[in-house]
Every structure is written in C-alpha cells, then in structure tokens.
Amino acid sequence: MELTVLRYSAGRDSTLGLLFVDGKFRCYTLEDEYRSIKVYGETRIPAGRYHLKLRTCGIHHARYQKKFPGFHKGMLHVTGVPNFTNILIHIGNDDDDTAGCLLVGESTISNVNLDGRVNQSTNAYKMVYPEIALAIENKEEVWITYMDEVIFERE
Incomplete structure (x- = not known):
C-alpha cells in the first residue's frame, strides 16, 4: 500500500496537504510548518518516503484504545x-495538536492569511485508519511519501 501526502500550502504555523491512498484522494492533512533548522515539536518532517507500522505503546495508543474500543489496533x-521520533497519523485540528505528526480532516481552512486547520478530524481518521491498519496487520508493506509541491513557503 502506498500513501502520498501532497503538501500544497505552507503558512507561518502549519502546512496543509492532501492524503492519497493507492492514488485515490482520502482526506486533507495538516502538519507543523517548514523550518530549515528543526525545532522540537514545531517542525514538519522532511519530504521523503517512510515505512508505516502500527505502534502499540505510548499515551496516544492508550488514549485511542479507550476512545475506539474494538476499532483501534495501534x-x-x-x-x-x-532526526525525528514518534511521528504518528492522528486526530487533531491545528498546529497546537501536532508535534511533527500528520493530522487528518475532511475539510480545511486556508493557512494563507489565517492559521490553517483541518475540520472533522475524527470522521477522516475513522475513514482512513481501517484500511491502513488492516494492510499492516496483514503484513503488507505500507509506505508513506511526503511531497513538497508548495511554491511559496514562509519562514
């Protein structure tokens, strides 16, 4: 399975993107902003291709097990x-909800003049999570590629 995050708008505090699963659009994304020098919890990860796994430890895992019993696998x-650790795909709405992680949502608010955000994040997560988690559980190779297609970035 191949996931692609196409980053299309970079603002002062956030980066908006589109998430595709095997070439099909699934939802919008939000990450921290671009920084040439990493600031812990305030910087998006570099463009590239990364392996996706299920993580069954940590506070997010425990919280999601309670929030989504029978649904959440990791x-x-x-x-x-x-230079990054513990990068997850999870629920959240704005840059205060991420520390380098990828947030998903059904819609966005532009980050050009305002702080960017994604909306209906739980709905988007419930839509994308099952197929991705199932592929990982079935021992499929699951990869995510982050692509920088932003023409203008502010630092």
Whole structure:
C-alpha cells in the first residue's frame, strides 16, 4: 500500500496537504510548518518516503484504545524519519495538536492569511485508519511519501 501526502500550502504555523491512498484522494492533512533548522515539536518532517507500522505503546495508543474500543489496533507510526521520533497519523485540528505528526480532516481552512486547520478530524481518521491498519496487520508493506509541491513557503 502506498500513501502520498501532497503538501500544497505552507503558512507561518502549519502546512496543509492532501492524503492519497493507492492514488485515490482520502482526506486533507495538516502538519507543523517548514523550518530549515528543526525545532522540537514545531517542525514538519522532511519530504521523503517512510515505512508505516502500527505502534502499540505510548499515551496516544492508550488514549485511542479507550476512545475506539474494538476499532483501534495501534497508532499509525511513520518510521525511519531522520532526526525525528514518534511521528504518528492522528486526530487533531491545528498546529497546537501536532508535534511533527500528520493530522487528518475532511475539510480545511486556508493557512494563507489565517492559521490553517483541518475540520472533522475524527470522521477522516475513522475513514482512513481501517484500511491502513488492516494492510499492516496483514503484513503488507505500507509506505508513506511526503511531497513538497508548495511554491511559496514562509519562514
């Protein structure tokens, strides 16, 4: 399975993107902003291709087990990111809800003049999570590629 995040708008505090699963659009995404020098919890991960696994430890995992009993199998964990750890795909709405992780949503608010955000994040998560988690459970190779297609970025 191949996931692609196409980053299309970079603002002062956030980056908006589109999530595709095997070439089909699934939802919008939000990450922290671009920084040439990493600031812990405030910087998006570098563009690249990374392996996705299920992570069955940590506070997010425990919280999601309670929130989604019978549904949650483990956090979608983006692995192999240079100089980053614990990068997850999870629920959230704005840059305050992420520390380098990828948030998903059904709609967005532009980050050009305002702070960007994704909306209906839980709905989007419930839509994308099952097929990705099932593929990982079935021992399929699951990869996520982050692509920078942003023409203008602010630092």
